[in-house]
Amino acid sequence: MQTKEDIGKDRLLWMYNQMVRIREFEERVKRTFVEHPGVIRGHTHLADGAEASIVGALSTRNDDDPVMPSYRCHGYPIVLGTRPGRIMAEIYGRRDGLCKGFGGSMHLADPAHHFPGASGIVGQGIAHATGVALTAQVKNTGQVVYSFFGDGSSKQGAFFESLNLAAIWKLPIVFILENNQYQAYTHISLEDANAAAGDPLSKKAEAFSIPGVTVDGNDVLAVREEVAKAVARARAGAGPSLIESKFYRFSAHGNAITVPPVPTQFPQHEAVEVYGRKAEYEAARASDPIARFRSQLINDGLLTEAEARRIEDGARAEMEDAVRFALASPFPSPEEALNYVFA
Numbered sequence: 379m380q381t382k383e384d385i386g387k388d389r390l391l392w393m394y395n396q397m398v399r400i401r402e403f404e405e406r407v408k409r410t411f412v413e414h415p416g417v418i419r420g421h422t423h424l425a426d427g428a429e430a431s432i433v434g435a436l437s438t439r440n441d442d443d444p445v446m447p448s449y450r451c452h453g454y455p456i457v458l459g460t461r462p463g464r465i466m467a468e469i470y471g472r473r474d475g476l477c478k479g480f481g482g483s484m485h486l487a488d489p490a491h492h493f494p495g496a497s498g499i500v501g502q503g504i505a506h507a508t509g510v511a512l513t514a515q516v517k518n519t520g521q522v523v524y525s526f527f528g529d530g531s532s533k534q535g536a537f538f539e540s541l542n543l544a545a546i547w548k549l550p551i552v553f554i555l556e557n558n559q560y561q562a563y564t565h566i567s568l569e570d571a572n573a574a575a576g577d578p579l580s581k582k583a584e585a586f587s588i589p590g591v592t593v594d595g596n597d598v599l600a601v602r603e604e605v606a607k608a609v610a611r612a613r614a615g616a617g618p619s620l621i622e623s624k625f626y627r628f629s630a631h632g633n634a635i636t637v638p639p640v641p642t643q644f645p646q647h648e649a650v651e652v653y654g655r656k657a658e659y660e661a662a663r664a665s666d667p668i669a670r671f672r673s674q675l676i677n678d679g680l681l682t683e684a685e686a687r688r689i690e691d692g693a694r695a696e697m698e699d700a701v702r703f704a705l706a707s708p709f710p711s712p713e714e715a716l717n718y719v720f721a
């Protein structure tokens with residue numbers, strides 16, 4: 379087990395900073411619906427609550443390791459070094475967006491930062507990531523692929539096919555199952571719904587004779603520890619692992635605005651609104667992964683209140699700037715509409 383001393387203060391503060399940046403970015407997306415109604419068309423899926431899971435995992439990677447998430451994908455490129463303004467511009471459908479405004483929130487891609495692309499099709503990214511891992515193996519690049527997907531995605535055929543191939547071919551990939559306890563509007567424990575079978579979900583690894591473990595996804599250092607082991611195994615040629623990272627999705631499943639735009643308030647979490655699961659929501663809020671890491675670092679004397687506020691103010695200013703950049707960016711012209719259509 380790596381201690382905080384082993385990891386070092388600089389890296390720990392980097393991790394805190396990345397978590398705060400992701401949260402602040404997602405907050406700005408939410409606020410866009412209120413402050414600039416109509417600016418975001420189409421669906422957005424936010425990852426507030428997933429920050430410890432994302433950053434704990436990505437803190438273990440080498441600079442050229444590919445990262446491939448589901449459609450809940452804003453947080454990863456922020457950590458990989460993509461300029462947040464280009465992500466925001468993509469969400470706003472603008473020309474300076476990562477995909478020139480043609481992809482939107484669910485289809486971010488930034489190959490220059492080893493982010494080959496996300497997919498709106500549940501579970502499909504797992505198959506794409508497995509293909510990227512096969513490329514890494516064939517070309518002997520030494521890369522390990524980080525494949526992130528939801529608890530609902532672990533019910534898809536692509537999940538089983540991908541884990542099967544990755545296991546028999548010993549592909550350099552780590553499968554990170556983000557159990558945020560909801561599959562769109564279905565809570566994982568609802569007995570009358572099509573929830574995911576298996577408890578814990580990491581037991582699915584046994585079917586492929588690969589390591590499977592469940593980790594507290596609100597604990598950034600615990601996630602880091604488990605992912606580091608899996609990455610070391612994959613890099614050594616021993617094949618894939620499945621890590622179930624368990625946390626809570628704070629935001630509603632997604633947000634869309636109608637065309638023509640109708641101003642909407644960003645909805646409350648549906649656990650509160652629809653299912654009446656107020657206590658569950660409030661308990662999850664009380665163990666917010668960012669607040670938890672912040673107080674750990676302060677208690678350990680690795681962060682002062684003033685330093686923490688500097689990091690938080692920095693993230694706010696950065697994401698404010700991302701919104702300004704995106705709002706100022708023009709739309710692609712109608713003549714370009716078919717430019718990237720290949721079929």
Ligand SMILES: Cc1ncc(C[n+]2csc(CCOP(=O)(O)OP(=O)(O)O)c2C)c(N)n1
Binds near residue numbers: 499527562631
């Ligand atoms: C193949 C496919 N089936 C259904 C959908 C509709 N859909 C969008 S999100 C979702 C639930 C996914 O849940 P999970 O994998 O847990 O991801 P989360 O949204 O919680 O991150 C569904 C069924 C889809 N996008 N693709």
Ligand SMILES: [Mg+2]
Binds near residue numbers: 560
């Ligand atoms: Mg889910």
